Amino acid sequence: MSEYELDLRDVAPPKRHPTIMKAFEEMERGETLTLVNDHEPKPLYYQMKEEVETFDAEAYEVEKEEQNKFVAQLPKN
Numbered sequence: 001m002s003e004y005e006l007d008l009r010d011v012a013p014p015k016r017h018p019t020i021m022k023a024f025e026e027m028e029r030g031e032t033l034t035l036v037n038d039h040e041p042k043p044l045y046y047q048m049k050e051e052v053e054t055f056d057a058e059a060y061e062v063e064k065e066e067q068n069k070f071v072a073q074l075p076k077n
Helices: 013-026 042-051
Strands: 003-007 032-037 061-066 069-075
Touching: 003 013, 013 032, 013 042, 042 069
Parallel strands: 003 032
Antiparallel strands: 032 069, 061 069
């Protein structure tokens, strides 16, 4: 199982969701995309839950590590 990580803190906000969706699409089932973000990615979670059939919303996790550092795990099933 491979793991992919994207640090989005230096990516312009309008480019974040398309970057995430492209990376998630390229992954194999059973892999996890790790996101490092400057805020909790709740809007992304809800978008993926509704629009991405292979997103495992039940296994999604997010942790606040620092003031402006949230790390989210987006598994693909």
